[in-house]
Amino acid sequence: VSSLKKKFRSSCIIASALDLIGDKWSLLIVRDMLLFQKKTFKEFVTSDEKVATNLLSSRLKMLESLRIITKQKLSSNKKENIYLLTEKGIELAPLIMELVLWSDKYVRAYNDNMNTLENETDKQSLIISTQDGYRAFTQQIIQ
Amino acid sequence: VSSLKKKFRSSCIIASALDLIGDKWSLLIVRDMLLFQKKTFKEFVTSDEKVATNLLSSRLKMLESLRIITKQKLSSNKKENIYLLTEKGIELAPLIMELVLWSDKYVRAYNDNMNTLENETDKQSLIISTQDGYRAFTQQIIQ
Numbered sequence: 001v002s003s004l005k006k007k008f009r010s011s012c013i014i015a016s017a018l019d020l021i022g023d024k025w026s027l028l029i030v031r032d033m034l035l036f037q038k039k040t041f042k043e044f045v046t047s048d049e050k051v052a053t054n055l056l057s058s059r060l061k062m063l064e065s066l067r068i069i070t071k072q073k074l075s076s077n078k079k080e081n082i083y084l085l086t087e088k089g090i091e092l093a094p095l096i097m098e099l100v101l102w103s104d105k106y107v108r109a110y111n112d113n114m115n116t117l118e119n120e121t122d123k124q125s126l127i128i129s130t131q132d133g134y135r136a137f138t139q140q141i142i143q
Numbered sequence: 144v145s146s147l148k149k150k151f152r153s154s155c156i157i158a159s160a161l162d163l164i165g166d167k168w169s170l171l172i173v174r175d176m177l178l179f180q181k182k183t184f185k186e187f188v189t190s191d192e193k194v195a196t197n198l199l200s201s202r203l204k205m206l207e208s209l210r211i212i213t214k215q216k217l218s219s220n221k222k223e224n225i226y227l228l229t230e231k232g233i234e235l236a237p238l239i240m241e242l243v244l245w246s247d248k249y250v251r252a253y254n255d256n257m258n259t260l261e262n263e264t265d266k267q268s269l270i271i272s273t274q275d276g277y278r279a280f281t282q283q284i285i286q
Contacts, residue, residue, distance in 0.1 A: 009192040014246065028155075099161070113151070
C-alpha cells in the first residue's frame with residue numbers, strides 16, 4: 001500500500017481512481033473477466049487488442065495488489081493460475097456500462113468496425129445480471 | 144477523423160472509448176469543466192494535478208477535435224480562448240459519477256488525503272443537477 005502513495009497526483013476522488021485503474025489496459029482486463037468470463041493468462045492474451053505479455057503480467061500483478069482480482073490455483077489444475085474478480089472488481093460494472101453507453105452514442109462515428117450493442121434491456125438490470133452472472137461463475141470455478 | 148482510425152485497438156465498444164479518452168489527463172480536464180466550471184487554459188493549469196502545459200495543450204486540441212469541447216473567443220475578451228463542454232462532453236457526467244462512487248468506496252484506503260464527498264443526494268439527481276448547472280453556465284458565458 002505504501003508504495004502506492006507516490007502514485008497519486010492529488011486529493012481528487014476522480015484523479016485518484018484514474019491513478020489506480022486509468023491506464024490503457026486495466027479496465028480491459030476487468031472487461032475480459034466480467035463480460036467474457038476469462039480467467040487465465042492464456043485467455044487474456046488472446047483478446048483482440050493484443051496486449052504485450054509483459055504488460056499483461058504487470059497489470060495482473062497490479063490489479064491483484066489492489067485486490068481488484070485474486071490469483072489462485074485450483075485443486076483440479078495445479079499448473080495454471082486462475083484470476084477472478086473480487087467484489088471490488090465486480091463493482092466496476094456500472095462504470096464500464098457508462099463507458100459502453102457513451103461510446104455507443106459518440107465514439108461509433110470514429111470507429112467503423114465497432115461492435116454493435118446486442119442487449120437492449122435497461123441499464124440497471126443489465127448491470128445486475130452481469131454482476132450476478134459473474135458471481136455465479138466464480139462460485140462454479142472455485143468449487 | 145481518418146487520422147483517428149489508427150488509434151483503435153479493436154472493435155470493442157469499451158476499448159474504443161478508452162482509446163479516445165482513456166489517457167491520464169482527458170477526463171480530468173472534463174472534470175475541471177463540468178464540476179468546477181473552469182474555462183480557460185490558465186484555470187486548467189492551476190489544477191492540483193499540475194499538468195504540464197504542453198500536455199494540457201495537446202489534450203485540449205484532442206478533445207476539441209473529438210468535439211467533446213469547443214474553443215472560442217468571446218466578444219468581451221478577444222485575447223483569451225474559452226473552452227466549453229459540448230453535449231457530448233456533458234454526457235460524460237454519469238461515467239465520472241460512477242468513478243467517484245467506486246473511488247469513494249474502494250480507493251480511499253490507498254490515498255489518505257482523498258477529498259470527502261460533500262453531496263449525499265442520490266446519484267441520478269446529482270448527475271442531472273451537475274449537467275443542468277453546466278448548461279446554464281455555458282449559456283451565461285456565451286451571451
